Amino acid sequence: MNRKIYFLIAIGALVVMMAGGLAIRQPATVAGGVTSDEQSSSDEAAIRSAGQSFLKAFQDGDAKALAAHWTENGEYFGEDGTSIRGRAAIEKAYADSFAKRKAKPEVEIEVTSIRFPSKDTAIEEGYFKVRSGKEPATSSKYAVLHARDGGKWLMALMREWPSEGTSLRDLEWLIGSWEAKHDDTEVHTTYTWWGDKAFIHVDLKIKQKDRTSEGFQMIGQDASAGRLKSWTFDRGGSYGEATWSRDGKKWILDSSSVLDDGGVMSATHIITPIDRDTFTFQSVNRTLDGEAASDIPPVRVTRVKGN
Numbered sequence: 001m002n003r004k005i006y007f008l009i010a011i012g013a014l015v016v017m018m019a020g021g022l023a024i025r026q027p028a029t030v031a032g033g034v035t036s037d038e039q040s041s042s043d044e045a046a047i048r049s050a051g052q053s054f055l056k057a058f059q060d061g062d063a064k065a066l067a068a069h070w071t072e073n074g075e076y077f078g079e080d081g082t083s084i085r086g087r088a089a090i091e092k093a094y095a096d097s098f099a100k101r102k103a104k105p106e107v108e109i110e111v112t113s114i115r116f117p118s119k120d121t122a123i124e125e126g127y128f129k130v131r132s133g134k135e136p137a138t139s140s141k142y143a144v145l146h147a148r149d150g151g152k153w154l155m156a157l158m159r160e161w162p163s164e165g166t167s168l169r170d171l172e173w174l175i176g177s178w179e180a181k182h183d184d185t186e187v188h189t190t191y192t193w194w195g196d197k198a199f200i201h202v203d204l205k206i207k208q209k210d211r212t213s214e215g216f217q218m219i220g221q222d223a224s225a226g227r228l229k230s231w232t233f234d235r236g237g238s239y240g241e242a243t244w245s246r247d248g249k250k251w252i253l254d255s256s257s258v259l260d261d262g263g264v265m266s267a268t269h270i271i272t273p274i275d276r277d278t279f280t281f282q283s284v285n286r287t288l289d290g291e292a293a294s295d296i297p298p299v300r301v302t303r304v305k306g307n
Contacts, residue, residue, distance in 0.1 A: 044114050047122055047146055047153050051109050059107050061098040067091035070155045071147055077159040079140050106131040110139075110169075120148040121156075127169055128160065131276070139169045168221055168228060170246075171200060173276055177304040180281070182296070184209055194218070204234070219244075236260050242269065249273055263289050277303040 050069060057065035067090045070076075076084045076093075084093050111126040124144040131138075145157040174191045181187075186207040194201035202217035215234035222229045228244040230253070240257030251271040258264055267286040273279045283296035 040116050043116065043122065043148075043153065047114060047124060048111065050153055051111065051124075055107050055109060059105065061101060061104070063091050063095035063098055066094050070158075071149050074155055075157050077157075079161045103132055122146040122153065129169075129172075139167065139172070168197070168200060168219065171219065171228075173273065174200065178301050179304055180299050180301040182299050187301075204232075232257075240265075265293075267293075272298075 054066065054069050057069070067087050070087045070090055072087050073085065074087060074090065076082075076090055078084075084090050108129040109126055110129065111124060113125045114122060116122050122145075124146060126142060127139045128142050129139045140160050142158065142160045144155050144159075146153045147156040148154075149156075175193065177188070177190045179186065179188050188205040188207070190203045192201050192203075193199075199218050199220040202219065204213075204215040204217060206213045206215075213234060213236070215232060217230055217232040219228070219230040221227070230242045230244065231239070232241070233239045237260035238257060240255055242253040242255035245252050245254075249272065253269040253271070255269055256264065256266045265286070265288050267283045269281065269283050271279055271281055279301050280298040281296075281301055282298040286293040286295055
């Protein structure tokens with residue numbers, strides 16, 4: 001491939017790069033002829049219903065209703081190491097937090113597992129997601145020990161901590177279709193979950209005056225290195241990869257690509273979310289076969305309406 005043409009295609013490819021639950025049960029018969037499977041199913045439904053009630057209270061800023069989901073001596077451990085013990089103290093902590101709110105947030109729980117170590121206890125794990133105003137959603141991982149108390153499932157212990165490093169779920173705001181223009185190049189991308197949300201699959205299409213190129217990208221966690229990475233391929237045989245890290249709200253991608261003629265490109269890409277429907281992409285420290293190449297200034301990328 002002509003390197004000048006590939007350079008134009010790479011502009012589009014670089015822009016592209018910016019950017020329930022399971023129950024573990026053992027079948028057995030319990031009193032009254034009801035199987036533990038059936039009992040667990042009923043209890044799981046009750047726990048999920050309580051979770052939705054918890055979300056409503058959180059979104060409404062109702063500290064008293066929120067604290068009512070805990071046992072009298074329940075405990076909460078926050079992602080910053082804070083520990084709070086007792087329903088009354090939990091209610092006060094939430095009330096103080098809600099008083100500082102500037103806008104009503106959008107909240108969501110993604111339950112990844114619910115299991116029952118005994119008939120009166122359950123362990124729930126998942127992700128708690130919060131979006132305030134126009135900012136992209138942030139997520140934290142949580143685990144809850146539920147206890148049956150007075151016929152209700154209440155939280156006896158809740159622990160919350162930040163998603164591990166740069167989590168793939170922190171990129172959930174990218175799901176959907178996007179478009180961008182730079183000079184005579186148009187880039188169209190569609191992000192979808194792949195597998196059991198283990199990867200984000202990206203379809204890429206780059207349109208220029210005299211040609212259209214296509215490719216795909218996979219974004220996922222590199223378990224061997226404990227880092228978020230992406231791998232990109234195009235129909236012409238070129239490919240590349242990037243390691244993702246965060247600097248405040250910005251995403252920093254250290255990337256390298258191999259051209260179909262054996263040439264090597266490298267660059268640092270910077271993705272800056274503006275709101276849930278807009279972000280900017282720029283590329284700096286660019287080299288082609290070890291020689292300096294021109295930087296790409298910030299390019300505005302927008303979500304396609306209806307996605």
